[in-house]
Amino acid sequence: MSSTFDPRLFRQALGRFPTGVTIVTATAGPDPAQWVGVTANSFNSVSLEPPMVLWSLGRNARSFETFVEASHFAVHILAENQQGLSNRFARTVDDKFDGLTCATGAGGVPLLDDCVACLECRTAHVYEGGDHLIFVGEVLKYSHSDRVPLVFHEGRYAALEEHPELAWSGRSGRNAADRPFAQDHLHALVTQASQRLAGAFHRAVREAGLEVMEWRILAALAGGSGLSLEALADETVMKRSDVADLVDRMVGRGILQRTPDGPDQVHRVAIAPAGQAQLDDLSARAQAQEEALLQDCAPAERQALLSALRRLAGREAGSSA
Structure with a gap:
């Protein structure tokens, strides 16, 4: 890295890009005590055929080895009222699943309730990415709802709003009579x-x-x-x-x-x-x-x-x- 490259300014530049918020889960075994989960906004789609998605994890994460060795993972896209859940999985605590009722999905991964969408994936590829690893998963099963997603921008949560120029252009499905x-x-x-x-x-x-x-x-x-x-x-x-x-x-x-x-x-x-x-x-x-x-x-x-x-x-x- 160039000595003139300022990591702080680079991070600030990346923060200008609004993202959704996800929690990615996996497991090291059948016991719920072996479940792991992290909050991540590095999620993105890769391919429709075959259906594939990706996300990245820092090498210093406590759950790093579990995710590297896991055969499957699940990506949960969070709803706008799930900031508390996002905060829980972003912190370093012993049992992030305490008090949560979770079903299990492909490969035994824990599945969180009431999310905007859930994608159950088989780990297809793991790539080097500097101080992170990039996980590419083949989507085996998915579900979604009409709930409003949680947004993250410049280091804080944000609300998703329709652009005002679209709201009354006729492209939003609203009638002009609704405007007042x-x-x-x-x-x-x-x-x-x-x-x-x-x-x-x-x-x-x-x-x-x-x-x-x-x-x-x-x-x-x-x-x-x-x-x-x-x-x-x-x-x-x-x-x-x-x-x-x-x-x-x-x-x-x-x-x-x-x-x-x-x-x-x-x-x-x-x-x-x-x-x-x-x-x-x-x-x-x-x-x-x-x-x-x-x-x-x-x-x-x-x-x-x-x-x-x-x-x-x-x-x-x-x-x-």
Whole structure:
């Protein structure tokens, strides 16, 4: 690799590509204790005849040897409400299947319930891929539903929305008479407003020399005394390995710092002075963008909007959420 090739920027470039989210499962034997599963967005189709798909796995994965030796695997394409399941299989835990009821498929692989689609595969080829191996599977059996899939973009989950130029072009199957309802539909309006806010702010984040995922870490640590890596992964809804990698880089750049905590000297991650300066600058930019977007709203309208959004987010005082 060239010394001028920046892995951080390369990863940031790859993050611009939205993907679906899958969980791939396999087994080392008939005992459920031998089941393994990982969250992966490296899934893709290969061939229709014969039916084949591929995905890749990092060599440092705990389940690496099991997948290499397994004769079969199953790919589960997750639904939009399965973020929790995705997070579970993205983390390093002893029993990812605890509490789950799974059927078994081809080769005895565990099958997860309620996914958008499930593809049971025979491992046909395994190829070298740098720090990953690429698994190509022949699809033996499949099932699918009309559920909405989960999307992943720039290190976070996203919602799948129809492009507005298609919604009223007649190609979406909707009637023009439906347009007034959809224009006032809460989900569509909140999503469009969020995308408008996020698009402008993420440009500011990159101009400040940060990745969007690094900003999320800074925001999660704001105003506190620090968090463990596990707590930070939960707060940012990211994989622990991704958080650890980002924290290492941010500590190296002086944005974050580690502090010993407790008798076992387990380190907590906190914002360093340089990181606090970036956080303050970006918070001011976010406030300025908000003011610009809401400049035509009266103060009472702003307060009503914030109050409604807090209730929807479960953050209103007295909320039962």
